[in-house]
Amino acid sequence: MAVPVIAHAHCPVIVVxxxxxxxxxxxxxxxxxxxxxxxxxxxxxxxxxxxSRGAGLRALYVWHPPLLGALDEQAAQQECRRLLSETVAGRGAAYPDVELHHEVVRGHPVKVLIEASTHVLGLVVGSRGLGGFTGLLLGSVSQGVLYHALCPVMVGPHPKH
Incomplete structure (x- = not known):
């Protein structure tokens, strides 16, 4: 029942x-x-x-190597670090009390995020990522963590909302 609500919501939805x-x-x-x-x-x-909760924030970029292997694994991981840094850049100035840790982790995104959800206040994901099929209501990672995370999950709406 949560998937259609999240897919069409104009605001973040938290599933507990x-x-x-x-x-x-x-x-x-x-x-x-x-x-x-x-x-x-x-x-x-x-x-x-x-x-708002006086909590820290751990930003994770989960790098899932291609099945056939990356031509240059070190360059691929460096690109992941660059994307992660760019995505979180500048937000610390607006929230100086939030302690930010960010890291690139190798593995399957759903598995890594579920493992990271143990004993945290919550897990925040977007409704869709870079891959997948456009006809789906939610991306596969969002759906996977929604059903299996060990904490409340907040799914942000698609930016067009």
């Missing part, structure tokens, strides 16, 4: 699966970043949420 969730101290949120317009919107919402 459990009545009680144990968080790590100090509290922090995780935001998934892939350089897409949706992930930039997710980063904005993540900073806003972290600031």
């Amino acid at each position: 699966r459990e009545a009680e969730h144990v968080t790590q101290q100090p509290p922090f949120l995780v935001v998934g970043v892939d350089g897409s317009p949706d992930s930039k919107t997710a980063v904005d919402y993540a900073f806003e949420e972290a600031a």
